[in-house]
Amino acid sequence: MRMPIIAGNWKMNTTATEAAELVKAMKKKLNSISGVEKVLCPPFISLTTVKDLIKGTSIKLGAQNMYYERSGAYTGEISPAMLSGLCEIVVLGHSERRAHFGDTDQIVNRKVQAALAMQLTPIICVGESLEQNEAGETIEVVTRQVKAAFQGIDSPQETVIAYEPIWAIGTGKAARGDQANALSGVIRSVVAQLYGNSIAQEMRIQYGGSVTAANTSEFISQPEIDGALVGGASLKAAEFIGIVEQTSKIKQVG
Numbered sequence: 001m002r003m004p005i006i007a008g009n010w011k012m013n014t015t016a017t018e019a020a021e022l023v024k025a026m027k028k029k030l031n032s033i034s035g036v037e038k039v040l041c042p043p044f045i046s047l048t049t050v051k052d053l054i055k056g057t058s059i060k061l062g063a064q065n066m067y068y069e070r071s072g073a074y075t076g077e078i079s080p081a082m083l084s085g086l087c088e089i090v091v092l093g094h095s096e097r098r099a100h101f102g103d104t105d106q107i108v109n110r111k112v113q114a115a116l117a118m119q120l121t122p123i124i125c126v127g128e129s130l131e132q133n134e135a136g137e138t139i140e141v142v143t144r145q146v147k148a149a150f151q152g153i154d155s156p157q158e159t160v161i162a163y164e165p166i167w168a169i170g171t172g173k174a175a176r177g178d179q180a181n182a183l184s185g186v187i188r189s190v191v192a193q194l195y196g197n198s199i200a201q202e203m204r205i206q207y208g209g210s211v212t213a214a215n216t217s218e219f220i221s222q223p224e225i226d227g228a229l230v231g232g233a234s235l236k237a238a239e240f241i242g243i244v245e246q247t248s249k250i251k252q253v254g
């Protein structure tokens, strides 16, 4: 059985004060929900604040990105060494990074390598654009992204993959559960080709794109989907708690 994982990607939202308020509004309840790995990914500047606030709880901390070099003249960047010891998880290759900040498949691969070398658990985001979807290229695009992300990596360790169709992110137009399940199955078979079936069966695959408390069950009830990467809804305490609660119920019963 794969432990479901729900991660809240706050993106470029919340000041440090607001981040603290958000954590305070949800930490007690989140901590009490069992059977789900719960991850908060605030902006870099709030990582230490959130880390202090979740100390002693079952909530984990993640970063939204990092650079792959260990240190040096890279003004404005954050290194794996800086995150190591501060958080356990790092989101890599999010479509917004790919679209706005030049993260190519090759750069994502270097970041994944660097994260694994520092014992950080990557959540690797993959997913097709609307145009690619309409052109019937979804499987090809996602397969290429997964293979590229793992290029030259002997063991994916605890890596998580998030399938996030770009057209579903922040649009309120989530994919259908069966579509997302099918793509998660494709991703798992690519991982099986790369690392064998037992590693593929252990790897957790999230769905991301307009997940809310109201549609969580559509995704979480699918056999290939092991959690969600949540953007907008992770900024509302009750909504995020609802997503985690439902995940706990569905995956424990199922």
Ligand code: PGA
Pocket (backbone or CB within 6 Å): 009, 164, 168, 169, 170, 171, 172, 208, 209, 210, 211, 229, 230, 231, 232, 233
């Ligand atoms: P959304 O974002 O939940 O706001 O659609 C998901 C994501 O980008 O990870």
